[in-house]
Amino acid sequence: MAFCTDGHETAAVDYCDTCGAPVGGQSPSATTNLALCPSCGVPSEGRFCENCGHDSALPPPPPAPEPGAPDEHEAATLGETREPPDLDGGPVWVATVTADPGHYARMQAQQGPDLDRVEFPGYYPDRRIPLRGPNVLIGKRSASQGLHPEIDLSVAPADIAVSRSHAMLHIKGATLTVTDLGSTNGTCINESPTPIAPKTAIPLRDGDRIHVGGWTTITLRAEPS
Structure with missing residues (x-):
């Protein structure tokens, strides 16, 4: 050769x-x-x-990663997302977001701001969100405003009556509170038509329901860690 x-x-x-x-x-x-x-x-x-x-x-x-193995950035990201929430040894709080026809009917009867334009969605699958403390923002994502709520209600079909920064959950061990941040349509609890006072932390218990916007209900559950 x-x-x-x-x-x-x-x-x-x-x-x-x-x-x-x-x-x-x-x-x-x-x-x-x-x-x-x-x-x-x-x-x-x-x-x-x-x-x-x-x-x-x-x-x-550097050697190429093995097929299917995460690279250094992915491994770091996975490590962050898999880190257990800091709950001081308490339970893991889980929020389930649903479209609630009862809340929708109550809000339509009140005819508050934006509610004349709110339509109840034909299909809205329940969303289950484990909460990571100590503070959990309820609202709508806005890249221009730098808002990235842990409970993001901008996912379609979005409830247009939910404010960008609507309410805040605060978790400390087994204790959970909700504070309305001055939202346009207010925040109600457990089928009450009367919104809670803004800027005031309200204690919550396992099974309590938070109503925001025109039809969104968030049910809180404390699950074993």
Whole structure:
């Protein structure tokens, strides 16, 4: 078997059938002063490969991750999302978001701001959200305002009567409170048509229901950690 002047093994006897260089070079194993380029595999003399320009003084690239294995950033992200919530040894609070026809009827009877434009959704699957303390914002996501609520009610079909920063849950161990942040349509608890006082923390118990917007109800459950 012949070799071209660039070190490729070739079946042709005149020009390399790999790169087109003239045949007549030596086998890489017979070239004592040349090393194979780690980038393209061609015998190279000196720091820079004459074939691809690779700089042999650079450190080798990191090994490629195994198929299906997360990279460093993904592993860090997964580690963050899997970190258990800080609940001081208390239960894990879970919020279930539903479209509530009873709350919708009460709000329609009140005819508050925006409620004349609120329509009850034809389909709204329940959403179950484990809560991570100590503070959990209820509202709507807004990239321009830097709002990223833990209970994001901007998911379609969205309740247009929910304020961007509507209410805040505060978790400390087994204790849970809700505070209305001055929302347009207020925050009610357990089928009451009367909104709670804004800027005032109201204690909650396992099974309590928070009503916001025109038809959204959030049921709180304390589950074993």
